[in-house]
Amino acid sequence: xxxxxxxxxxxxxxxxxxxxxxxxxxxxxxxxxxxxxxxxxxxxxxxxxxxxxxxxxxxxxxxxxxxxxxxxxxxxxxxxxxxxxxxxxxxxxxxxxxxxxxxxxxxxxxxxxxxxxxxxxxxxxxxxxxxxxxxxxxxxxxxxxxxxxxxxxxxxxxxxxxxxxxxxxxxxxxxxxxxxxxxxxxxxxxxxxxxxxxxxxxxxxxxxxxxxxxxxxxxxxxxxxxxxxxxxxxxxxxxxxxxxxxxxxxxxxxxxxxxxxxxxxxxxxxxxxxxxxxxxxxxxxxxxxxxxxxxxxxxxxxxxxxxxxxxxxxxxxxxxxxxxxxxxxxxxxxxxxxxxxxxxxxxxxxxxxxxxxxxxxxxxxxxxxxxxxxxxxxxxxxxxxxxxxxxxxxxxxxxxxxxxxxxxxxxxxxxxxxxxxxxxxxxxxxxxxxxx
Amino acid sequence: xxxxxxxxxxxxxxxxxxxxxxxxxxxxxxxxxxxxxxxxxxxxxxxxxxxxxxxxxxxxxxxxxxxxxxxxxxxxxxxxxxxxxxxxxxxxxxxxxxxxxxxxxxxxxxxxxxxxxxxxxxxxxxxxxxxxxxxxxxxxxxxxxxxxxxxxxxxxxxxxxxxxxxxxxxxxxxxxxxxxxxxxxxxxxxxxxxxxxxxxxxxxxxxxxxxxxxxxxxxxxxxxxxxxxxxxxxxxxxxxxxxxxxxxxxxxxxxxxxxxxxxxxxxxxxxxxxxxxxxxxxxxxxxxxxxxxxxxxxxxxxxxxxxxxxxxxxxxxxxxxxxxxxxxxxxxxxxxxxx
Numbered sequence: 001x002x003x004x005x006x007x008x009x010x011x012x013x014x015x016x017x018x019x020x021x022x023x024x025x026x027x028x029x030x031x032x033x034x035x036x037x038x039x040x041x042x043x044x045x046x047x048x049x050x051x052x053x054x055x056x057x058x059x060x061x062x063x064x065x066x067x068x069x070x071x072x073x074x075x076x077x078x079x080x081x082x083x084x085x086x087x088x089x090x091x092x093x094x095x096x097x098x099x100x101x102x103x104x105x106x107x108x109x110x111x112x113x114x115x116x117x118x119x120x121x122x123x124x125x126x127x128x129x130x131x132x133x134x135x136x137x138x139x140x141x142x143x144x145x146x147x148x149x150x151x152x153x154x155x156x157x158x159x160x161x162x163x164x165x166x167x168x169x170x171x172x173x174x175x176x177x178x179x180x181x182x183x184x185x186x187x188x189x190x191x192x193x194x195x196x197x198x199x200x201x202x203x204x205x206x207x208x209x210x211x212x213x214x215x216x217x218x219x220x221x222x223x224x225x226x227x228x229x230x231x232x233x234x235x236x237x238x239x240x241x242x243x244x245x246x247x248x249x250x251x252x253x254x255x256x257x258x259x260x261x262x263x264x265x266x267x268x269x270x271x272x273x274x275x276x277x278x279x280x281x282x283x284x285x286x287x288x289x290x291x292x293x294x295x296x297x298x299x300x301x302x303x304x305x306x307x308x309x310x311x312x313x314x315x316x317x318x319x320x321x322x323x324x325x326x327x328x329x330x331x332x333x334x335x336x337x338x339x340x341x342x343x344x345x346x347x348x349x350x351x352x353x354x355x356x357x358x359x360x361x362x363x364x365x366x367x368x369x370x371x372x373x374x375x376x377x378x379x380x381x382x383x384x385x386x387x388x389x390x391x392x393x394x395x396x397x398x399x400x401x402x403x404x405x406x407x408x409x410x411x412x413x414x415x416x417x418x419x420x421x422x423x424x425x426x427x428x429x430x431x432x433x434x435x436x
Numbered sequence: 437x438x439x440x441x442x443x444x445x446x447x448x449x450x451x452x453x454x455x456x457x458x459x460x461x462x463x464x465x466x467x468x469x470x471x472x473x474x475x476x477x478x479x480x481x482x483x484x485x486x487x488x489x490x491x492x493x494x495x496x497x498x499x500x501x502x503x504x505x506x507x508x509x510x511x512x513x514x515x516x517x518x519x520x521x522x523x524x525x526x527x528x529x530x531x532x533x534x535x536x537x538x539x540x541x542x543x544x545x546x547x548x549x550x551x552x553x554x555x556x557x558x559x560x561x562x563x564x565x566x567x568x569x570x571x572x573x574x575x576x577x578x579x580x581x582x583x584x585x586x587x588x589x590x591x592x593x594x595x596x597x598x599x600x601x602x603x604x605x606x607x608x609x610x611x612x613x614x615x616x617x618x619x620x621x622x623x624x625x626x627x628x629x630x631x632x633x634x635x636x637x638x639x640x641x642x643x644x645x646x647x648x649x650x651x652x653x654x655x656x657x658x659x660x661x662x663x664x665x666x667x668x669x670x671x672x673x674x675x676x677x678x679x680x681x682x683x684x685x686x687x688x689x690x691x692x693x694x695x696x697x698x699x700x701x702x703x704x705x706x707x708x709x710x711x712x713x714x715x716x717x718x719x720x721x722x723x724x725x726x727x728x729x730x731x732x733x734x735x736x737x738x739x740x741x742x743x744x745x746x747x748x749x750x751x752x753x754x755x756x757x758x759x760x761x762x763x764x765x766x767x768x769x770x771x772x773x774x775x
Contacts, residue, residue: 008764013454168454240764253765325447331454338448352453359447360455366516367558369460371656372712381763385712386756403763411452418458419558425450 004206006231007241011377011412013168013234013332016358017207020171020291020298025179027302028315032102034306035087036062036073037095040345041135042142043069048098054081058108059282062098065130071143071346072133075100076284076304078107090309090328090342091335097343100306111280118193125194125277132276133283133346137268138162138173138237139329141347144269148194150258156195157261160246161188161270163204163211164230164237167330170350172287173267175300177204177211180271181218187270188225190277195263200225201246207232234332235410239264241379253406254436268349283346290316294323294353303344309351310340324359327352332411365420374413374423380406384413384423391426399430407431460557463656464517470647471524471702477630477640481586482532486636489539490527496543497523504552518557522546525565525702528637529695529742530572533582533597541575542568562749563709566742573742583633598633601693602738610679610686627692638695648701657705660717661724665700666691668725676733690732699741700724709749716752716759723748 039045046063056062056075063073075098083099114120120128130145150156161184165173177184188200202219204212206229219225228246230236240251242264249260257264265273268286275281284305291298296317303312309326313319319326327334328342329349344351374384382403390399407427414423478486501519502512514520526542546568554560573580583603585596601623604613617623617632626632630640637644651657670687677685690696695703704710704724711720724744731740 011456013456244764250765253763255765324445325449325453327451327453332452334451334453336446336448336451336453338446340446354453358454360453361447362449362455366460366513367556369558369707370710370712371463371707372714373458375712375761376714379764381761381766383713383756383761406763406765409451414452415454416456416458418460418463420455420459422450424452428450 004229004231005245006233007244009377010233010379011415015168017171020289020300021174023300025175025287025300025302030106031307031311034077034100035097035343036306037089037097038063039095041071046073048084050081052081060109069146071135074133074282074284076306077102078105079103088339088342113279117277122194128277129273134272134276135346136266138266139347139349154258155261156197156263158199159192159197160264161202162237162242162264163202163267166234166237167332169291169352170289170330172289172349174208174211176267176271178214181214183274184267184270185218187274190273191265198224201228203228203230203242203246205230205232205236235379288344288348289350292353293355293358294320296320306343308341308343319353322356323353324356325354362422369419373416377412377416388421388423388426391430396430396433400434404430405436461516464521468517468521470650473643473646474637474640477643478636480590481588481630483591485532489530492539493527493543494520494523496540497547500544500547504548522564526568529569529635532584534579542572545571558708560708562746563703563706566746586631600634601632606738638698641692641697644697660714661704661721662700664718664721665704665724668722669728672729694739695741699745704745709752711752711755713756713759713761716755719755720748
């Protein structure tokens with residue numbers, strides 16, 4: 001294996017991947033009820049196209065796009081719409097959601113297959129991706145078709161599939177690469193085709209040797225796709241860090257990957273793209289890692305979009321005595337939940353339950369002692385220490401002048417801070433008080 | 437259901453939800469530990485009096501912090517080990533012969549005036565122990581420059597006084613210094629081991645380096661300040677420290693004597709009062725080294741580490757402001773703007 005690629009700085013948290021990394025993906029039970037928020041993505045929310053009382057089938061559109069940067073939503077079960085109202089979501093906000101009660105039949109609408117999918121035009125592919133409601137499944141949930149439609153002046157020459165999965169605990173992408181490598185590669189090829197790109201890369205942290213092996217054999221014969229073993233380091237899976245590791249290119253400050261000719265897509269997204277284009281299947285289910293010492297049986301499950309977290313947790317044996325924190329996503333960037341009655345959405349990569357032994361209280365923090373640890377780890381080369389001090393004192397403009405908006409809140413600074421300062425909280429506070 | 441019953445007990449906070457194991461207390465107590473070899477050597481060379489002076493410094497530092505904070509109805513922060521460290525460092529920077537009130541006054545100045553009145557740990561501008569020592573040196577110049585001879589047997593002999601190597605170097609020159617210690621090799625060995633007059637903790641270079649190695653290994657300090665500080669002293673001593681023109685000085689004498697090793701590894705690296713950006717730390721270290729040598733060679737004092745570090749402490753915030761670490765993606769933005 002060649003030398004592993006990586007970026008500068010970053011941290012080495014405990015990964016705890018062993019809890020779920022060997023667990024094959026299992027199909028979650030058909031939920032009795034789903035709650036589908038109209039906004040699961042970045043951009044304009046979808047507009048409900050069904051009314052209370054309507055019968056819907058699996059795969060049927062229940063919310064339509066309302067702008068270019070938007071994404072439709074589909075029902076993941078068959079049944080009856082029983083409510084359209086605001087419900088809590090895993091990101092902490094109340095969002096209009098469509099509630100569907102299952103009829104237990106799980107009838108599907110007819111999906112349009114394309115056996116000759118590699119002969120489709122770029123526009124046809126993008127339309128299929130858009131209609132399938134595909135968004136980035138690594139967590140940010142940016143509509144994929146928009147990412148695949150860069151403005152004309154940007155020349156894209158590279159597609160990178162993000163299999164780094166640098167968030168501790170999470171193993172969803174890992175399992176997909178082990179179990180369905182061929183489909184992920186087909187998804188990549190479709191994405192490359194839609195962008196007219198000849199060069200494909202797949203970056204995988206070396207803590208997933210089985211995934212690297214499976215992907216290596218899946219791309220044998222594909223001379224223009226390369227597997228990149230990446231150093232185990234957080235946040236290796238951040239787009240900018242991944243591009244730096246694989247292509248050596250630095251996305252400019254306040255820029256996007258397309259500014260350096262690269263489009264990055266997550267492993268799960270690549271699979272969803274393949275299923276949408278090949279089988280006409282909309283994004284109605286995804287792999288969710290349910291893990292942590294606070295869950296009885298850690299699992300990787302294929303869960304229908306809209307299934308409540310409480311339902312998923314129940315299928316993993318429930319919470320252990322003394323479970324203190326439930327997180328949607330990973331421990332570094334995920335959202336802590338106040339209720340478990342929130343739905344799994346397109347961007348939900350994991351449900352992490354921390355037990356007391358994994359829990360760190362952050363109530364007590366002290367003044368910054370300027371040790372510089374945060375500066376040494378910040379992948380963006382910022383000075384988080386001074387940002388947190390400015391934010392704490394209300395000097396938001398000074399924080400902005402110190403490149404506040406280049407921070408993508410990976411949390412590395414907070415992880416290493418010996419004074420246990422809530423760095424990300426300070427930085428978000430400052431961001432909310434000044435215009436970018 | 438069990439799941440629901442649990443839900444209301446869930447903790448909600450901003451990410452990240454896991455944290456590293458480093459704490460301020462862990463760092464400070466490790467630094468205290470790293471100074472233990474130097475403390476032990478001070479007792480070996482200067483007898484029980486060394487332990488008394490250092491112990492009194494620590495006790496007064498910890499008690500003054502505790503009572504200052506509790507009297508203001510604040511939470512006492514003595515558990516974080518930083519007051520202990522200030523006391524320890526002050527003690528290691530004093531001569532063995534000082535009367536009992538010197539450690540007490542020094543600790544009060546260090547803790548109350550230099551640290552707590554500025555807002556406590558994290559807010560002080562100057563290194564507390566060094567301000568404590570500077571205050572003592574200026575207020576009690578006689579008492580602070582009576583150096584007892586090392587005895588090398590854990591006992592205090594009749595306090596015979598002598599001059600420090602740097603003092604001899606300044607007043608009587610290199611030849612005299614070598615004569616006192618026998619030959620050059622003996623001189624170097626004595627300096628390395630700590631068998632010479634000086635402040636309690638500064639004399640044993642070897643003990644200090646053992647402690648410094650621990651800090652470097654743990655990543656609590658980096659090479660930037662010590663190396664740039666020591667290298668600057670070495671180069672300047674070589675260039676300007678000799679009697680026969682440029683580059684005729686003996687850098688080794690300057691490196692091994694005075695408070696350089698203690699200062700470079702344990703005082704100048706104080707997080708709060710040094711720059712936090714590594715590039716800036718090199719500037720800081722060079723500044724410390726240059727001022728040290730200016731004082732040693734041209735100033736009124738034989739030793740200049742303390743004033744050098746304190747002077748550079750003033751510049752730490754300015755250095756941090758002026759030196760920016762390279763930001764990810766910054767270069768390309770500049771190029772684009774030029775177009």
